[in-house]
Amino acid sequence: MSYQKTTIKKVIEDIDQNKIYLPALQRKFVWNKRQIELLFDSLMRNYPFGTFLFWRLHRKKAENYVFYEFLKEYDERNPYNRRKTGAFLHEEIVGVLDGQQRLSSMYIGLMGTHAEKARYKRVSNPNAYEKMCLYLNLLSLPYEIDEEDNIKINEEQNFEFRFLTEEGARSSVTRKVTGENGTFSEEIPMFWMKVGKVLSWRNEPEFDRIVDDFQKQCRTEAQKEAILQNKRFIKRALDTLHRRMHRDELINYFEVARDDLEDILKIFVRVNSGGTVLSKTDLLFSTIVATWDNGREQIEKLLKKINEKGDGFSFGNEYLMRCCLVLSDGPVVYKVNSFKSENVEKIRNEWPQIAAAIEKTVDLLAEFGFNGSVLSSQNATIIIAYFLYKGGSINKESKEGIQKYLIHALLNGIYGSQQDQLITELRKAFREEVKNDTNGIAYRGRYRDFSFEDVLEIKLPQQKSLAVTEDDIERFLHYKKGLGAFLVLSLLYPQLRYNEVIFHQDHIHPATGFNEEKYREMKIPQDQWQDWYDLRDCVPNLQLMSGRQNSTKNATPFKEWFMQMDESDRTAFSKNNYLPDDVDLDFENFIVFFKQRKEKLRLELRKVLKVQALTAGQLAVLTDWDGHNDEIDEQEYATSGGFSE
Structure with missing residues (x-):
């Protein structure tokens, strides 16, 4: 025609x-x-x-x-x-x-x-x-x-x-x-x-x-x-x-006059191959809801609800569709054939339970202090939703295990590639087969509690690992203010109520002090200026502080601000923020402060991440740092898969 x-x-x-x-x-x-x-x-x-x-x-x-x-x-x-x-x-x-x-x-x-x-x-x-x-x-x-x-x-x-x-x-x-x-x-x-x-x-x-x-x-x-x-x-x-x-x-x-939706989908893809192209997600989503009464409305309603939680998220249709496939024990691979009519029917029938598990997952993310800009891989949360969907509990132990898994996964960048294989192996470990009423195969959850130690034992594809080594801790300690640093700090500050208060990554020694004029005033040799600047934004000079408290501290020299507290408050602050003992807090003593706080943070991270202590000789080699920061910055981290989907 x-x-x-x-x-x-x-x-x-x-x-x-x-x-x-x-x-x-x-x-x-x-x-x-x-x-x-x-x-x-x-x-x-x-x-x-x-x-x-x-x-x-x-x-x-x-x-x-x-x-x-x-x-x-x-x-x-x-x-x-x-x-x-x-x-x-x-x-x-x-x-x-x-x-x-x-x-x-x-x-x-x-x-x-x-x-x-x-x-x-x-x-x-x-x-x-x-x-x-x-x-x-x-x-x-x-x-x-x-x-x-x-x-x-x-x-x-x-x-x-x-x-x-x-x-x-x-x-x-x-x-x-x-x-x-x-x-x-x-x-x-x-x-x-x-x-x-x-x-x-x-x-x-x-x-x-x-x-x-x-x-x-x-x-x-x-x-x-x-x-x-x-x-x-x-x-x-x-x-x-x-x-x-x-x-x-x-x-x-x-x-065109065709009755088959598959034919129309092919035509639709072809005519939309130029200009503003509809993504694979758009097309799959549209195909799915075409056979799901009110599916679009229910999915978009859930998206709006979870994206408004906490400090805000940026979940999209693809995330929900992947969750639907995994939670309903369907194929993990995100393609048209995975959404056959029987699979869509199962998703539709189980939607209230699927939606509830996803919502509980995002509630946990908000409680842990995550938001759209910090959650570098949304797919890392799918196995959490699966655990909850299969009846997993949200007690204190499970919350600790979930938080540790998530932070390890994001810090190690295990979701940078081969995500379908990774999710498949994790799901396999979290479920076990049972006979259903028709003598077919069904799946139930393997674990009542989310134990990070159990997750560590799962063999992941492509030699991926959730385990952290001493080398990793050294790398983490030199992360600069940003996504990676927040993940590390959230391990160090588990007691904070992230879902109730907005916390900032605050420079303990204010960033404004790191300038040529100040260096000259303190008689810092010029060949050390770059070393000071490189350390300024690293984790040992960062702490998590409420926005209101941070606004009062602002650019005030740290020692001056610290000494304004009474003795009991100083003691509590020092303990909660890993301040080194018996160290002069004057800015002139920054390098000594940095090194000693770094060691306190190393000990805490080693304990939290269950990393065996090194010998004195190994530690000396690891910490023989020349002042040049080899941290993976945000752009490099994204390139390496650490922030990618």
Whole structure:
């Protein structure tokens, strides 16, 4: 079948009359207001509009699949399309496979509203999300007269389309213009016409009458005068807008008529291989929820809920889909064949329990002080969710074991590659086979408690290991302020209530003191300056401190700040923060302080991580440090797989 053409008005009317839908193969609406405004500017300029791909099918076939209605009233707080329920009203319906964002934008611009949070207003403010319609400023048209008295478009200026509230459009009657020197120059009148009005105009509108009506609506004499002076330009703009909507067949579409969703998926992948490409996750997710009633809504609801926990996370559909596969004892590999109908049915039936396990997992992450910027591998948490899903307890011992596993996994970067194999082996160790009621195989949890010692015994693929060596501890102690340092510090400060208080990585000796002027004042030899600077951000000069306490400490010299406490508070602070005994806390003594605190931290990490102590000779070799930091920084860590998914 060849390409066909139709008008924007016809398509918009079909959408509004429930003849055109979005199939489950769709993304959320993602265009912002500015993109919609520029789309209409392009239409006025007759720029290429792109092609569309429509899927036509009989309503009896359509009832086997999941479709969504177009958004008419977009709200940033709930940007999801509503699922089509009930019987279809027409014998045939059309699903939009390619061009969803463009058609959604036109529908909102011509017949709907758009609500985003206003700048400088709190989310809790009910007036922060005002419904806005699309308007065109008829007194700021990019037209000019050429030498032959013809109207032409000034390519340097846009048609001023803008989303405004009804009151905003009515009250925005002038705009202040400044001169070249930045001082006030003049006020220019504005007149905003709601763009959607064009759909109600006849095939041959009387533009003179329409412009006269606009004059009657003016609130100021300046507006009336400007409309009169610019009547020729205004009539041209109205004629162009009307022609683009009513007469020009700008919707150039190809129509397919297939009943098999697999065929449609293949076509969908092919036509979306250019431009803004839908990811594998988008396509798999859409395919899954196509056979799962309310699946999209339930998954997106859970995503919103877990991402708002603690200090915020950034989980996505892929994470939840991987969790679904693993927790339901399905295939671990994330591909289409893993989501066969029987697997999706099992996920659907077990969804409440799966969702509860995932939510409990994220609660633990927040309790441990993790957030979206610190959790460097989301997949490291899947086995935790599996343990909880299979009935594992969340007692004190399990929490300690889970936290140790997670920190070891992230510090050692074991999820940098071969993740499917890794998750498979871990799941195998955490479950055992049992006979079910039909004499088939089912799985139950092997462990009641999450013991890190048991996890250490699991043989992982590709010689991966959760074990930590003395070399690792030395490396950890030279991590600089950032993700890796937080993981190390969280091992050293297990008593902190991360889910209740925001903690900062604070420089014990303030970072502001590490400067040339201070070095000279303390008579530090110049050849040692770099050594001091290299040590400044390392773990032995870092502590976890509440944001409020850190703001009081700020750049105050550490000894001065420390001595402001009474003796009992100093004793407790020294113990909780591993301060070395009998060491002068003056900044001049920083190197001695650093080395001695480093050894206290080493002893604690060795105990926490269950690393055997080295001999005195081995330790001397390990700590014969030349002042140059060979820590894996965040960028290198990511490259090595430590922060990758």
